[in-house]
Amino acid sequence: MACPICGKDSQPRYRPFCSKRCADVDLAKWLRGDYVIPGPPLDELPSDDADRPED
Numbered sequence: 001m002a003c004p005i006c007g008k009d010s011q012p013r014y015r016p017f018c019s020k021r022c023a024d025v026d027l028a029k030w031l032r033g034d035y036v037i038p039g040p041p042l043d044e045l046p047s048d049d050a051d052r053p054e055d
Contacts, residue, residue, distance in 0.1 A: 001015070001016055003016065003017050003018035003019075003022050004016060004017070004022075004026070005017060005018075005022040005025050005026055006018060006022055
C-alpha cells in the first residue's frame, strides 16, 4: 500500500503512512480544513431551534 501523502511504501508502524512526518502532514490538512465532506454550507441548514418544543 502506498502512502497517501508521498506515494512511498507504507510502514506498519505508521499505516497507512510511510512515516510520522507524513502522518503529521495529513493531520495538519485535517486541522486546516483542507479535507471537507461534501454537503450544503452550514448557514443553509435548517435551524435546530425550530424542532425543539418550548418549555
